[in-house]
Amino acid sequence: MTATNGGPTSGSDATGATGGTDTVRSDTVSAVVRQWHAVHPQLDTGPMEIIGRINRCAxxxxxxxDAPLRRAGLSRPEFDLLGALRRTGHELTPGELARETFSSGAAVTKRLKQLTERGLVERRGDTRDRRVAHLRLTDAGRDLVDGILPEQLAYETAVLSVLSDDGQGELAALLAELLGRLEGRMGALRA
Structure with a gap:
């Protein structure tokens, strides 16, 4: 790999050191990279080192x-739907919820059915188009989101505490740049 904008250098040597440094990484992706270098020493594994780590972390x-969500009997995708309804502050259609949560329409429909049965979300039919549903949180749904969110953020803070504040800021900025560019590129491909 070649260094760009102060980012990581491309490629690791067979010891797992990246960019000629003597630091040996000891994560799962490093082992995979070392194995590929043994088979194909000429390969530039830089993309694998980044995307592989993002995928592994995810x-x-x-x-x-998420412990707080699990205790509340919610999955992360269910909480994302509830959170989208809470943070936007207005009713959303299932299609809008799918876009807000990067989910498929079928997945949103299934989750909404469960959340509606639990009394956390309610549907209102559109007066002009019976095929359209408008969704909003019930009082119980709003209270649940407002009660869990601080605990969930504290949990996520604990998970990220292995990184310094500066490291978290740097990682957030790099991921924001990557995500923004990917969203722009994927949007252009869909157009």
Missing amino acids: ALLQQAE
């Missing part, structure tokens, strides 16, 4: 489940 975070 998988570990999903496996761990």
